Amino acid sequence: MSMAIANAIVQPVEREDYLNKEHGIGSWLFTTDHKRIALLYLISITIFFFIGGFFALLIRLELLTPAGDLVQADTYNKLFTQHGMVMVFFFLIPSIPAVLGNFLVPMMIGAKDLAFPRVNLLSWYLYIIGAIMMLHCMLTGGVDTGWTFYTPFSTAFTNTKIVEAGLAIFVAGFSSILTGLNFVVTIHRMRAPGMTWSRLPLFIWAHYATSVIQILGTPVIAITIVLVAAERALHLGIFDPRLGGDPLLFQHLFWFYSHPAVYIMILPSMGIISEIIACFSRKRIFGYHFVALSSMAIAVFGFIVWAHHMFVAGISLYAALVFSLLSYSVAVPSAVKVFNWTATLYKGSIHYDAPMLYAFGFLGLFTIGGLTGLFLAALGIDVHVTDTYFVVAHFHYIMVGGALMAYLGGMHFWWPKISGRLYPEGWARLAALIVFIGFNLTFFPQFILGYVGMPRRYYQYPAEFQVLNVLSTAGATVLGVGYLLPMIYFLWSMRYGKRAPDNPWQAAGLEWKTQSPPTTFNFEEEPVVTWEAYNYDEIDAGQKQEVKVVG
Amino acid sequence: MSVQTSVHQDLHGPELLHHFADPQQQRNAVSLGMWIFLATEVMFFGGLFCAYLIYRGWFFGDFAAASKSINAALGGTNTAVLICSSLTVVLAIWAAQTSRRMLLIAMLVLTMIFGLAFLGIKGIEYRDKFEEHHVPGASFSFDHEPIPGHPGQYANPQHAQIFFALYFIMTGLHALHMIVGLGLFTWLLVMAWKGRFTPAYHTPLEIGGLYWHFVDIVWIYLFPLLYLIDRHP
Numbered sequence: 001m002s003m004a005i006a007n008a009i010v011q012p013v014e015r016e017d018y019l020n021k022e023h024g025i026g027s028w029l030f031t032t033d034h035k036r037i038a039l040l041y042l043i044s045i046t047i048f049f050f051i052g053g054f055f056a057l058l059i060r061l062e063l064l065t066p067a068g069d070l071v072q073a074d075t076y077n078k079l080f081t082q083h084g085m086v087m088v089f090f091f092l093i094p095s096i097p098a099v100l101g102n103f104l105v106p107m108m109i110g111a112k113d114l115a116f117p118r119v120n121l122l123s124w125y126l127y128i129i130g131a132i133m134m135l136h137c138m139l140t141g142g143v144d145t146g147w148t149f150y151t152p153f154s155t156a157f158t159n160t161k162i163v164e165a166g167l168a169i170f171v172a173g174f175s176s177i178l179t180g181l182n183f184v185v186t187i188h189r190m191r192a193p194g195m196t197w198s199r200l201p202l203f204i205w206a207h208y209a210t211s212v213i214q215i216l217g218t219p220v221i222a223i224t225i226v227l228v229a230a231e232r233a234l235h236l237g238i239f240d241p242r243l244g245g246d247p248l249l250f251q252h253l254f255w256f257y258s259h260p261a262v263y264i265m266i267l268p269s270m271g272i273i274s275e276i277i278a279c280f281s282r283k284r285i286f287g288y289h290f291v292a293l294s295s296m297a298i299a300v301f302g303f304i305v306w307a308h309h310m311f312v313a314g315i316s317l318y319a320a321l322v323f324s325l326l327s328y329s330v331a332v333p334s335a336v337k338v339f340n341w342t343a344t345l346y347k348g349s350i351h352y353d354a355p356m357l358y359a360f361g362f363l364g365l366f367t368i369g370g371l372t373g374l375f376l377a378a379l380g381i382d383v384h385v386t387d388t389y390f391v392v393a394h395f396h397y398i399m400v401g402g403a404l405m406a407y408l409g410g411m412h413f414w415w416p417k418i419s420g421r422l423y424p425e426g427w428a429r430l431a432a433l434i435v436f437i438g439f440n441l442t443f444f445p446q447f448i449l450g451y452v453g454m455p456r457r458y459y460q461y462p463a464e465f466q467v468l469n470v471l472s473t474a475g476a477t478v479l480g481v482g483y484l485l486p487m488i489y490f491l492w493s494m495r496y497g498k499r500a501p502d503n504p505w506q507a508a509g510l511e512w513k514t515q516s517p518p519t520t521f522n523f524e525e526e527p528v529v530t531w532e533a534y535n536y537d538e539i540d541a542g543q544k545q546e547v548k549v550v551g
Numbered sequence: 552m553s554v555q556t557s558v559h560q561d562l563h564g565p566e567l568l569h570h571f572a573d574p575q576q577q578r579n580a581v582s583l584g585m586w587i588f589l590a591t592e593v594m595f596f597g598g599l600f601c602a603y604l605i606y607r608g609w610f611f612g613d614f615a616a617a618s619k620s621i622n623a624a625l626g627g628t629n630t631a632v633l634i635c636s637s638l639t640v641v642l643a644i645w646a647a648q649t650s651r652r653m654l655l656i657a658m659l660v661l662t663m664i665f666g667l668a669f670l671g672i673k674g675i676e677y678r679d680k681f682e683e684h685h686v687p688g689a690s691f692s693f694d695h696e697p698i699p700g701h702p703g704q705y706a707n708p709q710h711a712q713i714f715f716a717l718y719f720i721m722t723g724l725h726a727l728h729m730i731v732g733l734g735l736f737t738w739l740l741v742m743a744w745k746g747r748f749t750p751a752y753h754t755p756l757e758i759g760g761l762y763w764h765f766v767d768i769v770w771i772y773l774f775p776l777l778y779l780i781d782r783h784p
Contacts, residue, residue: 230716
């Protein structure tokens with residue numbers, strides 16, 4: 001009898017949450033809970049991340065030696081094309097918004113769910129349909145045009161599966177539009193009482209700006225794909241100079257979406273970094289309004305810089321000058337963010353937990369990526385380094401060093417909330433370090449390679465480039481280990497990790513006022529917000545007082 | 552028992568889904584969602600309008616010659632048909648607001664008849680183009696077609712083919728939107744038949760109406776751009 005009582009006291013009562021409320025595959029495939037849909041996305045994009053990573057590995061292995069010895073030239077073309085398509089359209093663009101955004105946006109503003117839960121589920125199904133089409137396309141031959149589909153090569157010359165890959169991206173694009181639409185409506189209409197625009201977490205501002213790009217940019221690539229498919233199937237000549245068409249028009253339409261698409265990847269990362277830096281330096285973010293509005297400014301400027309991808313493609317000198325100047329303007333809001341984060345760190349009480357290590361990594365790598373972006377926006381340097389590894393290194397510093405680092409930082413930061421378990425901190429810090437070292441070893445040599453003249457998209461190269469290429473391949477191996485580690489210990493922690501308290505980081509933000517993991521409707525009763533965002537001074541002052549009382 | 556069930560349905564029916572605080576919030580969210588969707592549609596058609604305007608500027612004479620070959624009378628009739636259908640949509644919403652169920656059903660049916668008439672006329676135009684070999688592709692021909700206002704000059708068939716390619720893609724996508732709209736209105740008609748719409752709850756009618764008006768407005772731009780280039784009597 002007494003044993004039974006003791007057992008009842010020792011064993012924690014299993015609380016109902018969104019994970020254990022319902023069981024069975026149907027409860028996942030037909031769920032409208034934003035948190036479950038986030039997990040569906042998490043599983044899907046992780047699979048595609050490792051598929052894309054596999055292509056990257058083969059690319060780096062081929063480039064280990066100057067001769068083209070591992071794969072044939074045609075195969076190499078397909079490898080870098082599929083690497084780009086998978087990573088851009090099926091990993092990076094959905095990554096932060098569809099996983100962390102889906103999970104956190106309703107909770108951060110005090111809502112029970114997104115405004116349109118069924119549309120949210122539809123967006124995942126669209127993603128999956130696009131993903132299956134892309135998988136089928138890759139398994140039955142793939143595409144060799146590069147992820148950019150430049151015409152007239154893609155419409156009149158190549159014999160690979162352009163139409164199928166295009167349709168896959170078309171369908172996945174609508175999944176992205178629906179996510180953005182859902183976020184904008186949710187942020188406008190579903191905020192809890194007291195959650196004013198200037199009290200919103202910066203993660204929300206970043207997702208608002210991202211959603212605007214998804215809504216206004218994605219339809220343009222959709223119609224461009226329709227034109228390419230129609231031109232290829234019916235030989236129309238809209239983009240074919242032999243038939244009176246203009247291939248530059250394709251590039252304009254393509255980059256009108258695909259340049260802002262980079263901001264779809266980086267803006268949510270910036271939102272994560274704001275959350276992490278404020279929490280682990282225990283300070284209100286410096287210049288909140290400037291950081292919030294710089295997200296909107298990046299979204300707006302992002303739409304008027306696209307032609308800097310076309311400086312050597314034959315646009316007029318005057319257009320090039322204007323687009324060069326406009327491209328420089330993106331540096332202003334980006335710098336506003338970096339300086340404000342740095343100012344937040346100043347005199348902060350800094351904790352070096354794993355999410356913060358990723359945030360530090362982001363700060364350095366994003367700054368390098370951003371500054372080399374200015375090199376490329378300058379016409380003179382751009383002519384020199386166009387289509388070299390300098391460009392490859394630049395955008396990998398933004399997309400991988402920036403977006404992916406922040407995604408991993410965010411996954412660590414919110415993992416206790418998502419899974420209800422703590423990840424092993426020591427391993428996580430080690431993984432963050434390995435990723436940082438591996439990343440720089442992979443991509444810094446590529447800046448030098450590009451500057452001394454190694455062009456991108458070739459499967460062989462002169463022997464004098466070998467040392468730097470070997471460094472890069474070695475770095476890619478290290479990087480691969482760094483990416484496998486988190487996946488292993490996240491999976492491990494789901495079973496063996498310590499149970500997470502509701503707010504393990506003593507963080508501000510409504511999502512930490514829910515239980516870990518949250519219940520299906522997130523909050524027991526509708527929260528009323530009476531405090532400013534990132535009120536870490538109040539949180540920490542409150543705790544000191546509590547200690548005094550106890551002591 | 553049945554009373555309880557109906558009370559429960561009042562609380563969690565389509566008028567107020569569980570995650571909204573009150574019906575007003577839900578109405579605002581749904582209509583904002585529809586407006587944003589229309590913004591994506593504007594950008595979707597925007598890419599095509601952009602391509603069209605660039606080539607029209609470059610190959611103006613060829614586009615004018617090609618435009619002269621499509622039937623402006625049929626296009627004009629279609630414009631009138633669509634404007635009438637927009638009126639019936641507005642009347643349908645008014646009927647729902649004032650609880651006139653039979654009028655609502657009649658207006659929805661009329662809207663769909665106008666929509667089908669539009670597609671029928673469009674089909675006649677497409678058939679004419681097919682018979683004249685104006686469909687881009689292997690059997691396309693547009694030889695010795697004079698450029699309006701420039702006696703003795705003939706249109707470049709390749710440039711005219713770009714016009715026809717854009718004509719078919721733009722009107723084709725528009726027709727596809729009409730077909731989706733007809734599907735949407737079939738659903739609205741079923742809901743109206745079952746008496747689901749009340750003066751307090753008719754949001755689906757409003758967002759369906761927004762969609763229909765949007766598709767009309769696209770046509771209002773397509774008609775002059777495609778049919779009325781440099782047309783002289």
